[in-house]
Amino acid sequence: MSVFNSVIGQDHAVAELKSASADSGMTHAWLITGPPGSGRSTLAMAFAQSLVCPTGGCGQCSDCRNVISGTHSDVEHIIPEGINYAIDDAVALIERSALSPTRSPWHVFVIEDVDRFRVDAASTLLKSLEEPPVATVWILCAPTVEDVFDTIRSRCRHISLVTPELKDVVNQLSSKYGVEPQIANWAARVAQGHIGRARALATSQEVRDRRKAVVDVPFRLHSVAMCFELASRIVEMANADADALALPLDQSDESDIRMAYGDGSQGKGLAATNRQMKSALKDLEKRAKTRHRRLLNDQYDRILLDLTAVYRDVLVIQTGSAVELINAELFDSITELATRTSPSVTLSQIDSITQARDQLLANVSAQLVFESLLVALFQPLLSKVGETG
Numbered sequence: 055m056s057v058f059n060s061v062i063g064q065d066h067a068v069a070e071l072k073s074a075s076a077d078s079g080m081t082h083a084w085l086i087t088g089p090p091g092s093g094r095s096t097l098a099m100a101f102a103q104s105l106v107c108p109t110g111g112c113g114q115c116s117d118c119r120n121v122i123s124g125t126h127s128d129v130e131h132i133i134p135e136g137i138n139y140a141i142d143d144a145v146a147l148i149e150r151s152a153l154s155p156t157r158s159p160w161h162v163f164v165i166e167d168v169d170r171f172r173v174d175a176a177s178t179l180l181k182s183l184e185e186p187p188v189a190t191v192w193i194l195c196a197p198t199v200e201d202v203f204d205t206i207r208s209r210c211r212h213i214s215l216v217t218p219e220l221k222d223v224v225n226q227l228s229s230k231y232g233v234e235p236q237i238a239n240w241a242a243r244v245a246q247g248h249i250g251r252a253r254a255l256a257t258s259q260e261v262r263d264r265r266k267a268v269v270d271v272p273f274r275l276h277s278v279a280m281c282f283e284l285a286s287r288i289v290e291m292a293n294a295d296a297d298a299l300a301l302p303l304d305q306s307d308e309s310d311i312r313m314a315y316g317d318g319s320q321g322k323g324l325a326a327t328n329r330q331m332k333s334a335l336k337d338l339e340k341r342a343k344t345r346h347r348r349l350l351n352d353q354y355d356r357i358l359l360d361l362t363a364v365y366r367d368v369l370v371i372q373t374g375s376a377v378e379l380i381n382a383e384l385f386d387s388i389t390e391l392a393t394r395t396s397p398s399v400t401l402s403q404i405d406s407i408t409q410a411r412d413q414l415l416a417n418v419s420a421q422l423v424f425e426s427l428l429v430a431l432f433q434p435l436l437s438k439v440g441e442t443g
């Protein structure tokens with residue numbers, strides 16, 4: 055068993071990281087890039103596990119498990135709390151990176167969304183990347199290499215992930231989760247290379263129902279009132295999905311902490327231990343909040359991706375392209391919608407979806423973003439009705 059088994063369709067990247075951790079000339083700064091769902095974080099965390107595990111990443115020992123639950127003293131998994139990393143965040147990171155590891159050969163920092171470093175924060179981090187403390191390893195993650203400041207990426211060894219191939223995702227779904235071939239194929243296709251999404255779709259009827267509700271939206275835009283109603287519904291569903299994903303993670307984190315501090319035990323020094331446990335639980339609450347916001351943003355992203363896929367299919371029909379539809383099961387509705395607009399209208403609708411994504415990233419209220427998006431998607435249909443009627 056190896057922690058790298060959970061990384062799908064990235065043989066090249068895994069081989070490079072494996073040989074690096076076996077190397078004596080270890081690289082201190084890594085940059086892992088890859089599209090959403092390609093397993094960027096999974097790979098970064100597996101690499102961190104392999105660096106602190108006595109057997110190179112078994113996935114079973116307490117070191118490996120503590121990395122994943124966020125309780126390993128030598129591994130920090132950093133996720134931006136706001137939209138950007140501020141200079142204070144970078145300064146705190148640098149200070150902690152100077153500390154020696156307590157129980158492993160390496161002190162590892164996995165930093166998500168390194169593209170969200172502001173320029174002053176980035177130049178602070180740069181100092182440590184240029185002259186890293188001997189036992190410190192930085193593992194930076196970003197969607198693409200272009201998103202990262204030149205000065206940072208030029209100090210890092212770059213590992214680039216690809217969108218996993220359909221067959222790799224299908225294989226994983228059937229071998230690891232025993233999903234039937236037909237559902238595995240469908241889930242892999244509509245998830246468009248996003249492994250976590252494919253898994254959720256393949257294994258949960260509820261998730262499939264919610265996706266159906268989203269991809270039906272373009273066919274249900276009959277009035278502005280309907281746009282508002284569907285926008286509310288979308289925001290509710292995204293929240294429900296994020297809650298469902300967060301709950302088991304929150305619960306297992308809490309029980310890990312309670313166990314680590316021997317909750318319920320008796321004896322000397324109990325008051326001090328209790329205080330430490332309370333403070334650890336408070337930290338956890340903060341982390342859980344950040345994680346929830348992140349999960350919610352992922353849900354919005356996913357909804358926009360599903361909507362984009364529908365309009366992409368409409369465009370395929372309108373232009374007579376000989377490529378497969380992502381939503382083949384919606385062929386009739388897609389064909390009907392294709393006759394009501396033109397390719398240029400469809401392109402502008404896809405553009406509206408991209409703009410909605412930017413607005414969400416800029417922290418505009420999700421309700422407002424989806425309301426104006428659905429109205430923008432509905433508008434061309436309205437003028438068509440006006441022209442013909």
Ligand SMILES: [Zn+2]
Binds near residue numbers: 108
């Ligand atoms: Zn291990």
